Amino acid sequence: MSSPAHDEVPAAPAGGVSIGAVLRELQTDFPDLTQSKIRYLEQEGLVSPERRASGYRLFTEADIARLRFILTAQRDRFWPHKVIKDALDRLDRGLDVPGLTTPSPEPGPTSPAPAPPAEERGAAPVTDLSASALRRRRGVRLSPLELRERTGLDPAAYTQLKAFGLLRTDSGGKHHADDVDVAESAVALSRYGLEARHLRLFRVVADREIGLTQQLLEPLRRRRARGGTGPDPADREAELLAHTLSLHVALVRSGLNQQR
Template sequence: MASTAASSRASGQAPLLGIGQVLARLQPEFPELTPSKLRFLEEQRLIAPSRTAAGYRKFSTADVERITVVLSMQRDHYLPLKVIRSHLEAIDAGETPALPGATRASAFLGAAKRYGRSELITEAGATAGLLDDAVSASLLPASDHYGDEALGVLRSLAALRAVGIEPRHLRGLRAAAEREAALVERAIAPSRRADAADKARAAERGRELAGHLAAVHSSVVRATLDGLAR
């Protein structure tokens, strides 16, 4: 609304953005972002854009930063939105909570951290050969830029290599992950309708189910190791 933009300029604040402007700003880094996704984030109480008298959503700089945080957490850590919401609410309350993997949620504020190939290798204490082997074993994607999740994976692969476990030994993990993904896909298939909001809800449910599968997998591995140690 013109009066809203004028008042923002008068107060020295950055002008509020419409949905199209937010998409133009964020889609280069998050190409999956759509108007329906923005509406879904609002529905999940992760963002709260203001409204014009006509009901149009308007986003502040803080709103755009928060959207970036949410999408970065999803992309780099595959976290369910309820986990992300809980951590952002804690930050809003002045706390500094740690996300799974000991990553502080506050670290996501501002620009999302992205690593070039050489930077990723250095940060992980790995080698170019190990990264190539991880890509060859389908444990990491072939890319010019990576997020924190890839950094954690490469660090783990470096630690495993130190005891003789190579990426090629872990090819079965990829096959198992694909089978588990197929289970999740079948479970959420009835929720996938033509409506974009329903698809977003189904994708979020898929993330939650993936978290449950990961918990079961981890428990089974620990229990098996305990059995071997007896």
């Protein structure tokens, strides 16, 4: 019988825990986290678990706290790896990091959330569909390299997603926060064998929904431009987005249920 893969052992020797145990602890707060993502962060030099002679990774409590810091900075603040590395380096040297009230090389779940760089301040998670959240997300700017580092998207997949219009840069060559979500979704779906060419249908559908929403918002915008009253177009846009997403999920879920 073949021996189990190094990172699949049920328990780690004394002095640390296995990557599987780390995953179970962190997935409550980071449900999309995978062993591959943890290994990728190790390859990038953001975390350095101990390696036994057998090859098993052993994560200490400090390693887990460090991972939590990294994942929080990525999810909530859209920090690229370079910014995270700089912050961790300052913490390791006992220096202050803006936004952390108590500098520590072992940030934990109760530590204050890391403050974003000035150009990324105020980003909101994709699940927040309020008008203010949508405005904050539009303020995020990431270079193509920062986007790939943030999401683990390889250069070839990035090129394909751009070719099919799933990723788009602004006039300054920067990506907005929504492209982070697109890239992360593409990375997740690639594990099921889906490539950019399979995902272009989502671009077609999204463009049609965008056109319909713009038609509904245009009268409100013209009225506001003339000094009239009525709902704020930004608030109405957020409402329409929420209803559109709800309808989309309901239709797909209904269709899948009928196939069972």
